[in-house]
Amino acid sequence: MASKVYFADFRCPSWRENLQQKLARLMMTAGFGDIDMDGKYVAIKMHFGEPGNLAFLRPNWAKTVADFVKERGGKPFLTDCNTLYVGGRKNALDHLDSAMLNGFSPMTTGCQILIADGLKGNDEVEVPVAGGEYVKNAKIGRAVMDADVFISLTHFKGHEEAGFGGCLKNIGMGCGSRAGKMEQHNAGKPHVKQKLCVGCGQCRKVCAYGAPVITDGKAVIDHDRCVGCGRCIAVCPKNAVQINWDETTTNLNRKIAEYTKAVVDGRPCFHIALVIDVSPNCDCRSENDMPIVPNVGMFASFDPVALDMACVDAVNAQTPLRGSAADGGEGHAHDHFRRIHPDTDWRSCLEHGEKLGIGTREYELIKI
Numbered sequence: 001m002a003s004k005v006y007f008a009d010f011r012c013p014s015w016r017e018n019l020q021q022k023l024a025r026l027m028m029t030a031g032f033g034d035i036d037m038d039g040k041y042v043a044i045k046m047h048f049g050e051p052g053n054l055a056f057l058r059p060n061w062a063k064t065v066a067d068f069v070k071e072r073g074g075k076p077f078l079t080d081c082n083t084l085y086v087g088g089r090k091n092a093l094d095h096l097d098s099a100m101l102n103g104f105s106p107m108t109t110g111c112q113i114l115i116a117d118g119l120k121g122n123d124e125v126e127v128p129v130a131g132g133e134y135v136k137n138a139k140i141g142r143a144v145m146d147a148d149v150f151i152s153l154t155h156f157k158g159h160e161e162a163g164f165g166g167c168l169k170n171i172g173m174g175c176g177s178r179a180g181k182m183e184q185h186n187a188g189k190p191h192v193k194q195k196l197c198v199g200c201g202q203c204r205k206v207c208a209y210g211a212p213v214i215t216d217g218k219a220v221i222d223h224d225r226c227v228g229c230g231r232c233i234a235v236c237p238k239n240a241v242q243i244n245w246d247e248t249t250t251n252l253n254r255k256i257a258e259y260t261k262a263v264v265d266g267r268p269c270f271h272i273a274l275v276i277d278v279s280p281n282c283d284c285r286s287e288n289d290m291p292i293v294p295n296v297g298m299f300a301s302f303d304p305v306a307l308d309m310a311c312v313d314a315v316n317a318q319t320p321l322r323g324s325a326a327d328g329g330e331g332h333a334h335d336h337f338r339r340i341h342p343d344t345d346w347r348s349c350l351e352h353g354e355k356l357g358i359g360t361r362e363y364e365l366i367k368i
Contacts, residue, residue, distance in 0.1 A: 001362070002363050003302070003303035003306035003359060003363050003364070004030070004302075004363070004364050004366055005299055005300070005301040005303070005306050005310040005364065005365050005366065006030040006300045006301065006366050006367075006368060007298070007299050007365055007366065007367045008023070008025070008026045008367070008368050009297040009298075010295050010298075020060060020063075023061065023065075023272075023298055024064055024067075026272075026298050026300050026368055027065070027270075027272065027300055029366075031302065032270045032300065033072060035149060035268045035270060036268070037069055037072045037073055037074030037149055038073030039073055039074075040073075040074050040148035040149050041074075041075050041146065041147045041148050042069045042076045042077070042147060042148065042149040042151060043076075043077060043116075043143065043147035043149070043151065044062065044069070044076055044078050044151045044153055045079055045080065045150065045151065045171060045174055045175060046078060046079075046080065046152075046153040046154070046155075046170070047080060047154075047155060047174065047283045047284075048095070048104050048113075049102045049283050050087055050088055050284050050285060051087075051088040051102070051286060052286035052287055053286060053288045054288055055277045055279040055283055055288035055291075056102060056283045057153065057155045057274060057276075058103065059102075059103045059105075059108040060108075062109045062111075063108065063109045065151060065272065066078070066109055066110040070110065076111040076151075077111050077112045077113065077114050077143075078104065078112070079113070079114050079116045079141070079143055079144060080095070080115065081115065081116045081117040081141040081144070081174060081176060081180075081181075082095055082117055082178055083095075083178075083284065084178050084181040084233070084243070085284070088101075090239075092119045092120075092121075093119070096113060099113055114143045115141075115143075116140075116141025116142060116143035116177075117142065117143075118141075120178075120234045121177055121178030121179075122177060122179065122230075122234040124139045124140060124142060124177035124180065125141075125145045127139075127140050127262040127263075129259075129261055129262050130265065130356075131355075131356050131357070132258045132356075133254070134255045135184075135258040135262075138176065138183075138259045138263075139177045139179045140175050140176060140177065140180060140259070140263060141176070144175045144263060145263075147267075149267065149268045149269070149270075150264060150267060150269045151269070151271070152167055152269075152271045152272065152304065153170075153274075154167045154169075154272065154273040154274070155170075155273075155274055155276070155277070155283060156273045156274065156275045156276075156278065156299075156315070157277070157278050157280070157281070157283065158278065158280040158282075158325075158336075158341065159281065159282045159341070159344070160281050160282065160341055162249070162252065162346060162349065163249070163337045163338065163344035163345060163347075163349075164308075164311075164312060164315075164337045164346050165282050165283070166273060166307070166308040166311055166312070167271050168260045168305070168308055168349055168353055169256055169349070171259070171263050171304065172184070172255070172257060172258070172260035172263070173256050173259065175259065175263045176259050177230075178230055178234045179234065180230075180259065181230075182228070182233060182243050183228065183230070183255070184247070184256060184259060185247055185252065186228070186244055186245065187247045187251070188223075188228075188243075189221065189223050190226070190228070190230065190232060190233055190241050190242060190243050191221060191243075191244070192212075192219045192242075193240050194240075196238045197218045197219050197238065197240040198238055198240075199214055199219060200238075201214055201219070202235045202236060202237065203219050203221075203232035203235060203236055204219065205235075206231045206232060206234075207231065207232060209226065209227055210222075210225055211225040211226035211227075212232060219240070219241075221241075249343060249344045249348075250345045250348045253345060253346065253352065254348055254349065254352040256349050257349050257353040257356055257358065258356065260304065260353065260358060261356045261357075264304065269304075270300070270301075271303075271304045271307050273299045273300075273308075273311050274297075274299075275295065275299065275311055276295045277291050278291045278295075278315060280292055280324070280326065280340045290321065290324050290325075292320055292324040292326035292327075292336055292340065293315055293318035293319070293320055293321060293324075293336065294318060296311075296315065299314075301363070303358075303360065303363070304358060304359055305350055305358050305360055305361055306359050306360055306362070308349075309350055309361045310363050312337070312346065315337070316334055316336055316337075325340050326339055326340055
Protein backbone atom coordinates (compact mmCIF):
# COMPACT_ATOMS: atom_id res chain seq x y z
CA MET A 1 0.00 0.00 0.00
CA ALA A 2 1.29 3.45 -0.93
CA SER A 3 2.16 5.83 1.89
CA LYS A 4 0.88 9.38 1.96
CA VAL A 5 3.42 12.14 1.45
CA TYR A 6 2.16 15.70 1.83
CA PHE A 7 3.64 18.53 -0.19
CA ALA A 8 3.55 22.33 -0.20
CA ASP A 9 5.47 24.59 -2.58
CA PHE A 10 7.27 27.75 -1.52
CA ARG A 11 4.77 30.14 -3.06
CA CYS A 12 3.26 32.77 -0.76
CA PRO A 13 1.38 35.03 -3.17
CA SER A 14 -0.57 36.93 -0.52
CA TRP A 15 -0.10 38.46 2.91
CA ARG A 16 -2.42 35.91 4.52
CA GLU A 17 0.27 33.23 5.02
CA ASN A 18 4.05 33.19 5.27
CA LEU A 19 6.31 30.18 4.75
CA GLN A 20 6.49 29.26 8.43
CA GLN A 21 2.70 29.31 8.65
CA LYS A 22 2.54 27.22 5.51
CA LEU A 23 4.86 24.63 7.07
CA ALA A 24 2.62 24.53 10.16
CA ARG A 25 -0.41 23.98 7.92
CA LEU A 26 1.45 21.19 6.10
CA MET A 27 2.30 19.47 9.38
CA MET A 28 -1.27 19.73 10.60
CA THR A 29 -2.71 18.42 7.32
CA ALA A 30 -0.25 15.52 7.31
CA GLY A 31 -1.43 14.41 10.75
CA PHE A 32 1.49 15.51 12.93
CA GLY A 33 -0.97 17.03 15.39
CA ASP A 34 -2.58 13.62 15.98
CA ILE A 35 0.49 12.42 17.91
CA ASP A 36 0.04 12.58 21.67
CA MET A 37 2.80 14.96 22.75
CA ASP A 38 1.30 16.26 25.99
CA GLY A 39 4.01 16.15 28.65
CA LYS A 40 6.28 14.15 26.35
CA TYR A 41 9.93 14.79 25.49
CA VAL A 42 10.10 15.38 21.74
CA ALA A 43 13.43 15.11 19.91
CA ILE A 44 13.71 17.20 16.73
CA LYS A 45 16.69 15.80 14.81
CA MET A 46 18.33 18.24 12.42
CA HIS A 47 21.72 19.36 11.15
CA PHE A 48 23.07 22.65 12.54
CA GLY A 49 25.53 23.14 9.67
CA GLU A 50 29.30 23.02 9.62
CA PRO A 51 30.88 26.49 10.11
CA GLY A 52 31.47 28.00 6.67
CA ASN A 53 28.53 26.17 5.09
CA LEU A 54 25.49 28.35 4.33
CA ALA A 55 23.14 25.74 2.84
CA PHE A 56 21.78 24.36 6.14
CA LEU A 57 18.18 25.01 7.21
CA ARG A 58 17.57 28.32 8.94
CA PRO A 59 16.67 28.25 12.65
CA ASN A 60 13.26 29.71 11.75
CA TRP A 61 12.19 26.36 10.34
CA ALA A 62 13.15 24.62 13.58
CA LYS A 63 11.18 27.17 15.60
CA THR A 64 8.07 26.44 13.56
CA VAL A 65 8.33 22.75 14.44
CA ALA A 66 9.20 23.42 18.09
CA ASP A 67 6.27 25.84 18.49
CA PHE A 68 3.94 23.25 16.94
CA VAL A 69 5.08 20.73 19.55
CA LYS A 70 4.78 23.16 22.47
CA GLU A 71 1.27 24.18 21.44
CA ARG A 72 0.31 20.53 22.00
CA GLY A 73 1.92 20.27 25.41
CA GLY A 74 5.17 18.67 24.27
CA LYS A 75 8.68 19.41 25.50
CA PRO A 76 10.78 19.78 22.34
CA PHE A 77 14.54 19.91 22.00
CA LEU A 78 16.75 20.13 18.94
CA THR A 79 19.39 17.46 18.71
CA ASP A 80 22.22 15.99 16.66
CA CYS A 81 25.21 13.77 17.42
CA ASN A 82 28.89 14.64 17.20
CA THR A 83 30.79 14.04 13.99
CA LEU A 84 33.38 11.38 13.35
CA TYR A 85 35.58 13.64 11.26
CA VAL A 86 37.58 16.55 12.65
CA GLY A 87 35.71 19.82 12.27
CA GLY A 88 33.47 22.23 14.13
CA ARG A 89 31.18 19.58 15.60
CA LYS A 90 33.47 16.83 16.89
CA ASN A 91 32.58 17.35 20.56
CA ALA A 92 29.57 18.86 22.30
CA LEU A 93 31.25 22.16 23.18
CA ASP A 94 32.41 22.84 19.63
CA HIS A 95 29.10 21.52 18.32
CA LEU A 96 27.08 23.97 20.43
CA ASP A 97 29.42 26.81 19.46
CA SER A 98 28.90 25.97 15.79
CA ALA A 99 25.14 25.78 16.24
CA MET A 100 25.07 29.20 17.90
CA LEU A 101 27.38 30.63 15.23
CA ASN A 102 24.84 29.49 12.66
CA GLY A 103 21.97 31.12 14.54
CA PHE A 104 20.60 28.25 16.65
CA SER A 105 19.76 29.21 20.22
CA PRO A 106 16.79 28.89 22.59
CA MET A 107 15.75 32.41 21.59
CA THR A 108 15.75 31.75 17.84
CA THR A 109 14.36 28.21 17.92
CA GLY A 110 12.04 28.31 20.92
CA CYS A 111 13.65 25.29 22.59
CA GLN A 112 16.88 23.95 24.03
CA ILE A 113 19.65 22.21 22.08
CA LEU A 114 21.08 18.89 23.29
CA ILE A 115 24.00 17.07 21.68
CA ALA A 116 22.63 13.55 21.90
CA ASP A 117 25.86 11.59 22.38
CA GLY A 118 27.35 13.88 25.02
CA LEU A 119 30.58 15.76 25.51
CA LYS A 120 32.97 13.40 23.72
CA GLY A 121 30.51 11.52 21.52
CA ASN A 122 30.50 8.36 23.60
CA ASP A 123 27.23 8.74 25.54
CA GLU A 124 25.35 6.09 23.60
CA VAL A 125 22.76 3.36 23.86
CA GLU A 126 23.13 0.05 22.06
CA VAL A 127 19.82 -0.59 20.31
CA PRO A 128 19.04 -3.98 18.73
CA VAL A 129 18.25 -3.82 15.02
CA ALA A 130 15.43 -6.24 14.22
CA GLY A 131 16.30 -7.96 10.96
CA GLY A 132 19.69 -6.26 10.72
CA GLU A 133 22.07 -7.86 8.24
CA TYR A 134 25.03 -5.53 8.77
CA VAL A 135 24.36 -4.12 12.24
CA LYS A 136 23.08 -6.17 15.18
CA ASN A 137 23.18 -3.40 17.78
CA ALA A 138 23.21 0.22 16.65
CA LYS A 139 25.08 2.76 18.77
CA ILE A 140 22.65 5.67 19.12
CA GLY A 141 23.08 8.95 21.02
CA ARG A 142 21.41 8.57 24.41
CA ALA A 143 19.27 11.73 24.27
CA VAL A 144 17.71 10.53 21.01
CA MET A 145 16.63 7.27 22.60
CA ASP A 146 15.46 8.98 25.80
CA ALA A 147 12.86 10.99 23.83
CA ASP A 148 9.24 9.83 23.87
CA VAL A 149 8.55 11.16 20.37
CA PHE A 150 11.03 11.46 17.49
CA ILE A 151 10.80 14.08 14.72
CA SER A 152 13.23 14.46 11.83
CA LEU A 153 13.64 17.85 10.16
CA THR A 154 15.78 17.29 7.08
CA HIS A 155 17.51 19.52 4.57
CA PHE A 156 17.37 17.46 1.37
CA LYS A 157 20.58 17.77 -0.67
CA GLY A 158 23.29 15.78 -2.40
CA HIS A 159 25.86 13.67 -0.59
CA GLU A 160 29.25 12.54 -1.80
CA GLU A 161 28.99 9.03 -0.31
CA ALA A 162 25.28 8.30 0.11
CA GLY A 163 24.19 9.92 -3.17
CA PHE A 164 21.79 12.26 -1.44
CA GLY A 165 21.32 13.33 2.15
CA GLY A 166 17.67 12.83 2.97
CA CYS A 167 15.50 11.67 5.84
CA LEU A 168 17.14 8.27 6.35
CA LYS A 169 20.62 9.79 6.23
CA ASN A 170 19.61 12.48 8.73
CA ILE A 171 18.28 9.82 11.10
CA GLY A 172 20.56 6.83 10.58
CA MET A 173 23.94 8.50 10.30
CA GLY A 174 22.97 11.62 12.23
CA CYS A 175 21.74 9.77 15.33
CA GLY A 176 24.72 7.44 15.48
CA SER A 177 27.27 8.20 18.17
CA ARG A 178 30.86 8.67 17.02
CA ALA A 179 31.34 4.90 17.36
CA GLY A 180 28.10 4.37 15.45
CA LYS A 181 29.31 6.58 12.65
CA MET A 182 32.56 4.63 12.55
CA GLU A 183 30.60 1.39 12.24
CA GLN A 184 28.71 2.76 9.26
CA HIS A 185 31.65 4.32 7.43
CA ASN A 186 34.31 1.76 8.17
CA ALA A 187 34.63 -1.87 7.10
CA GLY A 188 37.62 -2.46 9.38
CA LYS A 189 39.10 -1.14 12.61
CA PRO A 190 40.76 2.15 13.58
CA HIS A 191 44.46 2.85 13.43
CA VAL A 192 46.78 5.44 14.97
CA LYS A 193 48.40 8.08 12.80
CA GLN A 194 51.85 8.02 14.36
CA LYS A 195 52.91 11.58 13.60
CA LEU A 196 49.90 12.94 15.47
CA CYS A 197 50.12 10.65 18.50
CA VAL A 198 51.69 12.12 21.67
CA GLY A 199 51.53 8.90 23.68
CA CYS A 200 49.12 10.30 26.30
CA GLY A 201 47.51 6.90 26.82
CA GLN A 202 43.89 8.10 26.81
CA CYS A 203 42.98 5.47 24.22
CA ARG A 204 44.53 2.78 26.40
CA LYS A 205 42.60 3.91 29.50
CA VAL A 206 39.21 3.83 27.78
CA CYS A 207 39.63 0.50 25.99
CA ALA A 208 38.02 -2.47 27.73
CA TYR A 209 39.94 -4.94 25.57
CA GLY A 210 43.52 -3.72 25.95
CA ALA A 211 43.88 -3.10 22.21
CA PRO A 212 45.93 0.14 22.30
CA VAL A 213 49.55 -0.44 23.31
CA ILE A 214 52.07 2.35 23.96
CA THR A 215 55.42 1.57 22.33
CA ASP A 216 58.28 4.08 22.19
CA GLY A 217 55.93 6.87 23.18
CA LYS A 218 53.35 6.12 20.48
CA ALA A 219 50.10 4.18 20.55
CA VAL A 220 49.47 1.19 18.30
CA ILE A 221 46.15 -0.66 18.11
CA ASP A 222 46.26 -4.45 18.24
CA HIS A 223 43.52 -5.43 15.76
CA ASP A 224 43.36 -8.95 17.18
CA ARG A 225 42.03 -7.45 20.41
CA CYS A 226 40.12 -4.48 18.96
CA VAL A 227 36.35 -4.93 18.62
CA GLY A 228 35.80 -1.68 16.71
CA CYS A 229 33.78 0.11 19.41
CA GLY A 230 35.30 3.49 18.50
CA ARG A 231 35.77 4.78 22.04
CA CYS A 232 39.44 5.49 21.40
CA ILE A 233 38.41 7.85 18.59
CA ALA A 234 36.16 9.76 20.97
CA VAL A 235 38.81 10.38 23.65
CA CYS A 236 41.92 11.06 21.55
CA PRO A 237 42.84 14.74 22.13
CA LYS A 238 45.01 14.94 19.00
CA ASN A 239 42.70 13.21 16.48
CA ALA A 240 45.42 10.63 15.99
CA VAL A 241 43.06 7.63 16.12
CA GLN A 242 41.49 7.41 12.68
CA ILE A 243 39.41 5.10 10.53
CA ASN A 244 39.97 3.96 6.96
CA TRP A 245 36.64 5.22 5.49
CA ASP A 246 36.67 2.05 3.41
CA GLU A 247 33.06 0.83 3.47
CA THR A 248 31.39 0.46 0.05
CA THR A 249 28.73 3.04 -0.77
CA THR A 250 26.10 0.30 -1.08
CA ASN A 251 26.87 -1.18 2.34
CA LEU A 252 27.09 2.32 3.83
CA ASN A 253 23.56 3.06 2.63
CA ARG A 254 22.27 -0.25 3.97
CA LYS A 255 23.83 0.43 7.36
CA ILE A 256 22.18 3.86 7.35
CA ALA A 257 18.82 2.15 6.84
CA GLU A 258 19.51 -0.25 9.71
CA TYR A 259 20.52 2.56 12.04
CA THR A 260 17.34 4.40 11.05
CA LYS A 261 15.28 1.38 12.04
CA ALA A 262 16.95 1.34 15.46
CA VAL A 263 15.91 4.97 16.01
CA VAL A 264 12.30 4.88 14.80
CA ASP A 265 11.14 1.47 16.01
CA GLY A 266 8.56 1.37 18.78
CA ARG A 267 7.62 5.01 19.28
CA PRO A 268 5.69 7.82 17.53
CA CYS A 269 7.69 9.43 14.72
CA PHE A 270 7.07 12.09 12.09
CA HIS A 271 9.28 13.32 9.27
CA ILE A 272 9.69 16.65 7.47
CA ALA A 273 12.00 17.45 4.56
CA LEU A 274 12.67 20.80 2.92
CA VAL A 275 13.92 20.63 -0.66
CA ILE A 276 15.57 24.02 -0.65
CA ASP A 277 19.11 25.16 -1.50
CA VAL A 278 19.81 21.67 -2.86
CA SER A 279 23.59 21.75 -2.72
CA PRO A 280 25.51 18.88 -4.36
CA ASN A 281 27.26 17.89 -1.13
CA CYS A 282 26.50 17.41 2.55
CA ASP A 283 26.00 20.24 5.05
CA CYS A 284 28.94 18.64 6.89
CA ARG A 285 31.23 20.35 4.40
CA SER A 286 32.78 23.67 5.46
CA GLU A 287 31.61 25.17 2.16
CA ASN A 288 28.62 24.78 -0.13
CA ASP A 289 28.38 24.89 -3.90
CA MET A 290 25.46 26.55 -5.67
CA PRO A 291 22.13 24.65 -5.71
CA ILE A 292 21.73 22.08 -8.47
CA VAL A 293 17.99 22.71 -9.03
CA PRO A 294 15.45 25.41 -8.13
CA ASN A 295 13.82 25.26 -4.71
CA VAL A 296 11.01 22.70 -4.81
CA GLY A 297 9.01 22.76 -1.57
CA MET A 298 8.22 21.13 1.77
CA PHE A 299 7.38 17.45 2.27
CA ALA A 300 5.96 15.65 5.31
CA SER A 301 5.04 12.04 6.08
CA PHE A 302 4.92 9.35 8.74
CA ASP A 303 6.92 7.16 6.31
CA PRO A 304 10.62 8.12 6.02
CA VAL A 305 11.25 5.87 2.99
CA ALA A 306 8.31 7.29 1.03
CA LEU A 307 9.39 10.79 2.02
CA ASP A 308 12.90 10.29 0.61
CA MET A 309 11.49 8.71 -2.55
CA ALA A 310 9.12 11.64 -3.11
CA CYS A 311 11.93 14.15 -2.56
CA VAL A 312 14.38 12.46 -4.93
CA ASP A 313 11.67 12.15 -7.60
CA ALA A 314 10.85 15.84 -7.20
CA VAL A 315 14.50 16.87 -7.56
CA ASN A 316 15.06 14.64 -10.58
CA ALA A 317 11.98 16.13 -12.24
CA GLN A 318 13.64 19.58 -12.20
CA THR A 319 15.85 21.04 -14.90
CA PRO A 320 19.36 21.55 -13.44
CA LEU A 321 20.38 25.13 -12.82
CA ARG A 322 22.77 26.46 -15.44
CA GLY A 323 26.35 26.34 -14.23
CA SER A 324 25.62 23.99 -11.32
CA ALA A 325 27.32 20.67 -10.66
CA ALA A 326 24.34 18.88 -12.23
CA ASP A 327 24.43 20.93 -15.43
CA GLY A 328 25.78 18.97 -18.40
CA GLY A 329 28.07 16.00 -18.08
CA GLU A 330 27.56 12.51 -19.39
CA GLY A 331 25.30 9.72 -18.22
CA HIS A 332 22.49 9.52 -15.65
CA ALA A 333 20.41 12.10 -17.50
CA HIS A 334 17.37 11.49 -15.29
CA ASP A 335 19.23 11.13 -12.00
CA HIS A 336 20.92 14.34 -10.91
CA PHE A 337 22.51 12.74 -7.85
CA ARG A 338 24.13 9.92 -9.83
CA ARG A 339 25.32 12.49 -12.37
CA ILE A 340 27.06 14.43 -9.59
CA HIS A 341 28.28 11.37 -7.67
CA PRO A 342 28.38 8.47 -10.19
CA ASP A 343 30.01 6.04 -7.75
CA THR A 344 27.18 6.26 -5.21
CA ASP A 345 24.12 4.03 -4.84
CA TRP A 346 21.28 5.89 -3.12
CA ARG A 347 18.66 3.34 -4.18
CA SER A 348 20.25 0.70 -1.96
CA CYS A 349 19.31 2.69 1.14
CA LEU A 350 15.62 2.96 0.23
CA GLU A 351 15.44 -0.64 -0.96
CA HIS A 352 16.97 -1.88 2.29
CA GLY A 353 14.75 0.37 4.35
CA GLU A 354 11.73 -1.10 2.62
CA LYS A 355 13.04 -4.61 3.27
CA LEU A 356 13.47 -3.80 6.97
CA GLY A 357 9.87 -2.58 7.20
CA ILE A 358 10.71 1.07 7.86
CA GLY A 359 8.44 2.16 5.03
CA THR A 360 7.69 1.81 1.33
CA ARG A 361 8.96 3.45 -1.84
CA GLU A 362 5.39 3.63 -3.13
CA TYR A 363 3.73 6.91 -2.24
CA GLU A 364 0.72 9.08 -2.91
CA LEU A 365 1.72 12.75 -3.20
CA ILE A 366 -0.90 15.06 -1.72
CA LYS A 367 -0.45 18.76 -2.44
CA ILE A 368 -2.02 21.17 0.01
